[in-house]
Amino acid sequence: MLQKSASFPGIRGPIVTIVMDGYGIAKSDVGSAIAAATKPTLDRLFANYPNITLRAHGVAVGMPSDDDMGNSEVGHNAIGAGQVYSQGASLVADAIAAGSIWQGAAWREVVAAVKGGRGVLHFLGLFSDGNVHSHVDHLRAMIVRAKEEGVKTVRVHILLDGRDVPETSALDYVLPFEAFLAETSDDSFDARIASGGGRMNITMDRYEANWNMVDKGWRTHVLGEGPQYDSAAAAIEALRAEFPGTIDQDLPAFVIGRAGVPVGTINDGDAVVFFNFRGDRSIEITRAFEDAEFDKFDRLRVPSVTYAGMLQYDGDLKLPKRFLVDPPAILDTMGEWFAKAGITQFACSETQKFGHVTYFWNGNRSNKFDGETYQEVPSDVVPFEQRPWMKAAEIADAMIDALKSGKYKTLRCNFANGDMVGHTGSFRAATMAIEAVDLELARILPVIDALGGVALITADHGNADEMYEIDKKSKQPAKNADGSFKAKTAHTLNPVPLILYDNVSGGKLALQASETAGLSNIAATIANLLGFEKHVKWDDSLLVVK
Numbered sequence: 001m002l003q004k005s006a007s008f009p010g011i012r013g014p015i016v017t018i019v020m021d022g023y024g025i026a027k028s029d030v031g032s033a034i035a036a037a038t039k040p041t042l043d044r045l046f047a048n049y050p051n052i053t054l055r056a057h058g059v060a061v062g063m064p065s066d067d068d069m070g071n072s073e074v075g076h077n078a079i080g081a082g083q084v085y086s087q088g089a090s091l092v093a094d095a096i097a098a099g100s101i102w103q104g105a106a107w108r109e110v111v112a113a114v115k116g117g118r119g120v121l122h123f124l125g126l127f128s129d130g131n132v133h134s135h136v137d138h139l140r141a142m143i144v145r146a147k148e149e150g151v152k153t154v155r156v157h158i159l160l161d162g163r164d165v166p167e168t169s170a171l172d173y174v175l176p177f178e179a180f181l182a183e184t185s186d187d188s189f190d191a192r193i194a195s196g197g198g199r200m201n202i203t204m205d206r207y208e209a210n211w212n213m214v215d216k217g218w219r220t221h222v223l224g225e226g227p228q229y230d231s232a233a234a235a236i237e238a239l240r241a242e243f244p245g246t247i248d249q250d251l252p253a254f255v256i257g258r259a260g261v262p263v264g265t266i267n268d269g270d271a272v273v274f275f276n277f278r279g280d281r282s283i284e285i286t287r288a289f290e291d292a293e294f295d296k297f298d299r300l301r302v303p304s305v306t307y308a309g310m311l312q313y314d315g316d317l318k319l320p321k322r323f324l325v326d327p328p329a330i331l332d333t334m335g336e337w338f339a340k341a342g343i344t345q346f347a348c349s350e351t352q353k354f355g356h357v358t359y360f361w362n363g364n365r366s367n368k369f370d371g372e373t374y375q376e377v378p379s380d381v382v383p384f385e386q387r388p389w390m391k392a393a394e395i396a397d398a399m400i401d402a403l404k405s406g407k408y409k410t411l412r413c414n415f416a417n418g419d420m421v422g423h424t425g426s427f428r429a430a431t432m433a434i435e436a437v438d439l440e441l442a443r444i445l446p447v448i449d450a451l452g453g454v455a456l457i458t459a460d461h462g463n464a465d466e467m468y469e470i471d472k473k474s475k476q477p478a479k480n481a482d483g484s485f486k487a488k489t490a491h492t493l494n495p496v497p498l499i500l501y502d503n504v505s506g507g508k509l510a511l512q513a514s515e516t517a518g519l520s521n522i523a524a525t526i527a528n529l530l531g532f533e534k535h536v537k538w539d540d541s542l543l544v545v546k
């Protein structure tokens with residue numbers, strides 16, 4: 001049981017945690033949609049309430065190095081667990097470096113299924129070095145190993161990124177990779193790219209927001225339906241010419257074919273490795289391969305394959321059954337320990353971030369703890385630069401209702417705007433996204449006051465804080481050939497805010513700033529606000545009681 005705090009009795013009213021997804025604190029205002037936004041509520045909070053910055057990237061959230069940006073999974077895991085675990089990106093890299101991945105049952109079964117030309121080994125996943133969902137180095141290592149172990153035919157199905165890496169960088173990955181495949185192929189080994197498309201167009205939907213994406217991916221990778229090209233590079237060039245201005249993540253699907261015949265449909269007896277390590281966008285395509293009963297779209301043909309995920313994407317649902325590397329075993333989350341203490345908890349977001357404040361928050365667990373209530377607001381299925389306000393108002397409505405119900409001692413929500421609109425690369429829309437969040441904060445905060453509660457306002461990583469690639473030399477936005485600014489769609493390496501909105505302690509409470517304070521310090525801070533000592537495994541609280 002969590003121990004009662006000797007020094008602080010706890011706040012009488014509710015404790016609310018608000019995650020402004022993709023809201024970082026940039027060093028410069030150049031290219032920041034946050035700096036450009038009119039945001040009187042946030043300005044007032046920063047001016048009048050205790051606030052510090054938190055580390056939200058690199059090793060502070062379990063990534064392999066401080067060159068790695070943060071992301072929603074590792075950020076929400078760190079917040080919810082109050083501890084830092086080595087995350088998928090690190091675990092896979094380590095398993096490859098140590099060679100342990102090749103000894104695991106999953107890899108052995110995959111190789112055994114296709115070895116000696118019995119079947120084709122397919123790799124499918126996000127094709128970049130973004131290290132959020134996948135890393136192309138992992139793919140290369142598996143192809144080299146497959147050849148060494150006697151696999152004869154490899155087909156690679158590539159999801160173009162442009163969201164965790166520069167927006168039109170696909171050829172920077174495709175050209176060297178096609179050269180690598182050509183070098184690795186010989187009389188006894190044939191490895192080629194077989195199909196692909198933009199990650200926000202096919203295959204990588206999440207939280208069941210739009211199964212049509214997965215349907216399109218299935219037709220492309222499995223059935224080989226769609227426009228055919230000679231090579232991935234040719235496909236990308238042709239599609240860019242056909243759809244000018246379309247960035248990589250949105251490019252249509254394509255199939256590589258010879259004389260009208262696709263080079264790599266997926267068939268009975270083949271093996272498929274889905275090489276993403278992160279779960280949210282891997283679950284639906286995994287279900288399409290694994291579920292016997294399936295009603296999300298008509299699969300038309302369901303090949304009997306040996307399917308493996310890079311990690312297990314959902315431990316509760318056991319998806320997939322076969323996986324190459326064990327996921328982090330995230331234990332002793334605040335959700336679990338607050339439930340054990342009889343604290344009622346409310347969690348809300350819109351579809352795009354719903355799993356972030358539930359599943360990721362609770363250490364990648366899909367079942368609720370006792371006393372938890374979840375509310376999902378359905379997201380729009382549109383390009384978010386067209387609706388930058390997204391569902392911020394509806395999330396605020398839900399939070400206000402839940403607060404007023406008096407049923408919950410802790411409440412949490414995620415506003416998706418700064419991140420989802422930040423990923424579109426539209427500066428103007430991202431500015432409006434931040435303004436929408438600001439407007440809704442102004443509605444929620446007075447309700448918290450009326451109930452004698454406090455709020456922690458924070459973020460999981462940056463995004464809208466840098467909307468342009470910055471030229472390293474001039475420190476000004478980099479430009480495209482046509483003179484326009486080069487949009488940056490990825491997350492940033494910047495720290496995030498932690499604001500303590502407190503009108504009840506009479507100035508008794510403050511936050512401890514430090515170089516090392518990070519997202520994993522939030523759980524203990526909330527525990528203290530509830531009047532508990534932190535769990536021994538949690539990183540220190542940042543709450544100062546004066």
Ligand SMILES: O=C(O)[C@H](O)COP(=O)(O)O
Binds near residue numbers: 021073133163164281
């Ligand atoms: O999946 C995505 O949309 C991006 O790769 C990462 O964004 P998120 O980590 O904020 O979800």
Ligand SMILES: [Mn+2]
Binds near residue numbers: 022071072075419
């Ligand atoms: Mn996020």
Ligand SMILES: [Mn+2]
Binds near residue numbers: 423
């Ligand atoms: Mn994001």
